[in-house]
Amino acid sequence: MNRNSLAQTAEKLLPVLKEESLSTDRNAVFPEAGLQALRETGLLGLLVPEEYGGLGADLDGLVQVAGQLAGGCLSTAMIWAMHCQQSDAVVRFASSELKEQLLPRIARGDVYLASVTSEPGKGGHLLTGEAALQHEVDTLTLHRAAPVVTGGRHADGFLITMRASPEAPANQVTLVYADRDQLDITARGEWDTLGMRGTESLGFELTGTIPASQTVGEPGGFQRIAVESMAPVGHLAWAACWLGAARAALGGLVELIRSPGRPSTMDVRSELVSERLARIRMDLELVSAYLHRVRDEVMELRAAGESLGSTPVQIHLNTLKVTAAELTFRAVDRMVQLAGLRIGYNRQSPLPLERHLRDLRSASLNYANDRLLVVNGALTLMDRTVRLA
Ligand SMILES: Cc1cc2nc3c(=O)[nH]c(=O)nc-3n(C[C@H](O)[C@H](O)[C@H](O)COP(=O)(O)OP(=O)(O)OC[C@H]3O[C@@H](n4cnc5c(N)ncnc54)[C@H](O)[C@@H]3O)c2cc1C
Structure with a gap:
């Protein structure tokens, strides 16, 4: 499926995801309607090769769809992103026997991993x-x-x-x-x-x-799967999800600020408001640029049949995860400050900023940033060339 068709497919799911996000967040329950829609549209088989009936998309498609879905509901997007992360490991490392049994079922939407x-x-x-x-x-x-x-x-x-x-x-x-x-x-x-x-x-x-x-994969050989598939695909997809949620939040806030419904105390000509908006936008720009740079690096190495295990690439992938977690949360925190109590902090607000804030707080815990920073510090001493992304 090409980029445009993927974007259209994901776009159609957004009303279901948005609607369901209210009750799943309130009741801490799984988005069953969202998963059903992902099954029916074939998106569970996004990374499954076409020969097994899947959509045969690449990491560009993964990053794009993850960002779109997260604009509807970050929980549903992360559920889907983690499923794709698992399916990439099956595609790359399972035996032919297991692939033949499992991949067509994932592609049909029968298996959520x-x-x-x-x-x-x-x-x-x-x-x-x-x-x-x-x-x-x-x-x-x-x-x-x-x-x-x-x-x-x-x-x-x-x-x-x-x-x-x-x-x-x-x-x-x-x-x-x-x-x-x-x-x-x-x-x-x-x-x-x-x-x-x-x-x-x-x-x-x-x-x-x-x-x-x-x-x-090989018995005892999970480390290779983690390095070549699970960590890179995870970090790319998670970063795309967090960015997608923060981007949707900013889109909603910009609409509100431009409308007569904005808080009456907010002076849009104030330089303070402009400075705050600029800082929010800068954080999202930085995550977006780094995400797409690291996605390209991973795709180029995969296309050349090369490993993702080199020191600089590992540093880039870990930096992506930590930076995306920190900056998207900071951006939404700033949006809450800018929007104020009634719009930013209130559960009854027309903008779900407080939910985004709570959701994005998990990003630095979902595989602890501390663990990745400790690894990156050690890897930094090993990369004397300081090969930046
Ligand atoms: C929304 C969400 C969904 C998840 N889904 C899944 C799932 O489907 N399957 C699954 O297996 N797991 C899942 N997890 C778990 C996740 O992957 C992490 O393993 C888990 O969040 C880590 O929990 P922890 O912070 O208690 O543990 P740890 O990572 O063990 O960290 C404990 C504490 O120690 C600190 N720490 C750890 N190592 C170091 C270090 N070397 N130096 C300094 N400080 C350190 C951490 O910062 C933290 O404060 C999910 C987590 C979230 C938030």
Whole structure:
């Protein structure tokens, strides 16, 4: 599907997403109508190659659609972005057998994928695992505690990181796929958070036995999947979602300021208002430029069959995630200040600025910025050429 058709498809979903965002945010429940629309439009198969029935889009399409959907509802956009992140890993690393079984189902909209990487004890650390896979002749048995699983009650399949075997060290991690009906799933706890309430990211206990062919990539080789697929696609898609939400918020604010409905105390000819608007716009411009630069870098390397694991590229991808998280939140925080109590801070406001503020506060926690900054500091000492993006 070309860029324009993708944009039109995503655009048509926005009324459903906007309407549903009110109740999903209020009740902290999953956007079922939004997911159904994503299934029906084929967008769940965005990154699935056409030979498997998918839309065969690239990372440009992913970034574009993520930004559009986030203008309707950031929770739904992130649910979809995380699903795409998982489907990219399947496309690039699953065996032909698993791809033939799974990708046509994703393309038809029958399989929405959830991600299980966080784990009690290790917290968010992506590249280690505690619970171990038990190997039998042709099968693998898992018992996994999963404290935060977006959409876990609604997912049709799960990509799960596990310690490779009971004897393996924590950093030998295997990624496996499990269909919902291959698992016993018990929900744990509640999802009652400040923002991103519509992701309904509950905790779960997952138990089951799967064929060994449902290993994604090499046993113990999850690090390569993280470097080549899960982290880069995640950082690009998340940044696009956060930017899309902040951009929609600014669009709404600009409309309001230009209308007679603006707060009567707001003087649009004031230089203070202009300066504040300029700073908001600058933050979004910087994220947008960096996002598109890093997207191009990743696409060029992928097209050339090269790894994304070099030190400068890793620094760029981590910088994108941290910068997008910080600047989009700061921009919306400034919008709240500019719009004031009635329009900016009030849940009954015609502009959902307070929801955007709560949602975007999660961006620096959703894979902790601190972790990425610690990594980037160490990587900076390794890149003597200081190869900037
Ligand atoms: C909306 C949302 C949806 C999510 N969906 C999923 C999902 O579907 N599947 C999934 O597996 N997970 C999911 N997560 C979890 C997410 O990926 C992170 O793993 C989780 O938010 C990290 O939780 P934490 O902050 O408690 O843990 P940690 O990352 O362990 O961090 C704990 C604290 O330690 C600090 N810290 C950590 N490392 C360092 C360091 N080296 N130096 C200094 N400080 C450090 C952090 O800043 C933080 O303050 C989701 C999170 C959010 C917000």
